[in-house]
Amino acid sequence: MIYTYLITAAVVLVSMLIQGHSSFDVIRIAGVKPDLLFVITVYMGYSFGSFHGEITGFASGLLHDSISNSPLGLMTLPKLAIGFVVGMFGRSVLKGNMAAILVLIFAASIAKGIITLFLCYIFHQGMISSVIHVILPEAFYNAILSPMLFFIFDKIYQGELQREGYL
Amino acid sequence: MELLIRHKSIVTFISCTLFCIISLSVQGSGFTLTFEGIISGIFSPFQKGYNAVQGGTSRFWVGFSEFDRVKADLALTRQKLETYEALDEDLNEIRNENLRLRNLLGMKERIRYDSIPGFVISKDPDNWFRTLIINRGERDGVTINMPVVAYQGDTKAIIGKIVEVRGSLSRIEPVISTDIKIGVKLGESKFPGLLTGYSHNSNLCKVDYITRAAQVKFGDVIVTSGQAGVFPPGLVIGTVVKTELPESNPYQKIIVKPAIDYNLIDEVFIIKKNPDKDLFDMFEEMQ
Numbered sequence: 001m002i003y004t005y006l007i008t009a010a011v012v013l014v015s016m017l018i019q020g021h022s023s024f025d026v027i028r029i030a031g032v033k034p035d036l037l038f039v040i041t042v043y044m045g046y047s048f049g050s051f052h053g054e055i056t057g058f059a060s061g062l063l064h065d066s067i068s069n070s071p072l073g074l075m076t077l078p079k080l081a082i083g084f085v086v087g088m089f090g091r092s093v094l095k096g097n098m099a100a101i102l103v104l105i106f107a108a109s110i111a112k113g114i115i116t117l118f119l120c121y122i123f124h125q126g127m128i129s130s131v132i133h134v135i136l137p138e139a140f141y142n143a144i145l146s147p148m149l150f151f152i153f154d155k156i157y158q159g160e161l162q163r164e165g166y167l
Numbered sequence: 168m169e170l171l172i173r174h175k176s177i178v179t180f181i182s183c184t185l186f187c188i189i190s191l192s193v194q195g196s197g198f199t200l201t202f203e204g205i206i207s208g209i210f211s212p213f214q215k216g217y218n219a220v221q222g223g224t225s226r227f228w229v230g231f232s233e234f235d236r237v238k239a240d241l242a243l244t245r246q247k248l249e250t251y252e253a254l255d256e257d258l259n260e261i262r263n264e265n266l267r268l269r270n271l272l273g274m275k276e277r278i279r280y281d282s283i284p285g286f287v288i289s290k291d292p293d294n295w296f297r298t299l300i301i302n303r304g305e306r307d308g309v310t311i312n313m314p315v316v317a318y319q320g321d322t323k324a325i326i327g328k329i330v331e332v333r334g335s336l337s338r339i340e341p342v343i344s345t346d347i348k349i350g351v352k353l354g355e356s357k358f359p360g361l362l363t364g365y366s367h368n369s370n371l372c373k374v375d376y377i378t379r380a381a382q383v384k385f386g387d388v389i390v391t392s393g394q395a396g397v398f399p400p401g402l403v404i405g406t407v408v409k410t411e412l413p414e415s416n417p418y419q420k421i422i423v424k425p426a427i428d429y430n431l432i433d434e435v436f437i438i439k440k441n442p443d444k445d446l447f448d449m450f451e452e453m454q
């Protein structure tokens with residue numbers, strides 16, 4: 001399992017760099033970047049259960065908050081919650097076909113966006129227009145990328161998934 | 168103990184949720200800042216390292232691929248320099264005359280500020296916040312609330328202000344951020360207003376509290392008013408692209424396109440101007 005943690009840490013760091021560095025601004029479509037850290041969180045919950053989903057969500061969220069201008073916890077809590085909830089269903093319930101992954105990531109992204117907006121209203125500054133300008137475009141972008149990313153992650157975690165009996 | 172281990176995912180979830188809620192509730196306290204500072208401190212060398220490698224490789228490649236273009240640019244720049252050198256004499260004469268007339272009118276002398284050049288090394292990784300991280304920090308003399316300008320072609324404009332300073336890094340809150348508030352005025356008619364970001368994921372700004380009597384046209388320039396003591400007066404922010412006159416509102420709202428595109432900001436200049444303390448304290452107290 002140490003191998004899984006190390007690989008996950010590396011994947012999270014690389015994703016953080018891709019999302020944060022200005023030279024990767026080409027991935028921005030209509031002003032929106034995909035939330036790669038969130039896709040990783042959902043994948044971990046989906047493949048390895050609630051515990052791994054929430055730990056990945058918590059760690060990547062903390063990293064996200066420390067790099068971003070957001071108050072510490074604002075990006076962490078939604079990732080943590082979604083990682084936990086997705087892990088409760090996991091691969092055993094949601095079969096790994098493309099449509100299921102698309103719907104899963106889209107729905108999870110919307111849920112994450114709504115939790116973030118709710119937290120923004122309470123702890124920062126919320127704007128309902130964010131649903132149109134941020135939540136929906138980001139959910140579409142995450143969903144479009146998810147089959148490819150899930151395929152790559154399946155390859156990376158092949159050994160662990162075989163041990164779990166999913167492959 | 169066995170119960171905790173058996174239900175470790177629920178226990179972890181509750182603990183982490185509590186941590187997040189407490190952290191959000193006490194945001195701005197020493198604990199939160201220190202914790203963020205530690206993680207940011209660990210991660211910043213990677214950012215700077217990557218930036219150095221990427222910048223070096225890019226410059227190395229440009230050396231080969233764009234040699235002809237650079238030669239042509241050099242010739243053009245030399246030509247421009249000759250023109251500007253001739254202009255400099257005229258400008259000095261005008262400056263002296265302006266100073267003399269200001270003295271005659273008893274007006275205060277316009278203060279000139281030094282600036283610190285810097286490069287953007289990172290941007291906010293999410294779509295909810297729009298900040299920029301630059302490679303200049305406390306060690307270079309940067310302090311919180313210093314205004315930041317950038318150039319795009321011949322255009323010089325305000326792009327934001329410093330909101331966080333660490334050893335060799337600083338964070339800029341750009342004018343398109345919904346968290347920023349800047350006192351502005353219309354370039355020609357001088358009607359004042361308050362500028363802020365339009366929405367979380369937009370590259371536009373909006374100006375509120377412009378009186379309905381103000382005649383606002385498409386393309387009007389918006390400049391800093393210098394009130395609140397953070398930004399020097401008269402610096403360009405952007406141009407008007409739309410006005411809204413809601414029936415129920417005594418003010419009109421203006422949508423502004425910043426002169427410098429947020430996505431193209433690369434090199435910045437931090438103006439070494441600390442906020443006018445008395446004014447700034449007064450506004451902070453009011454907020």
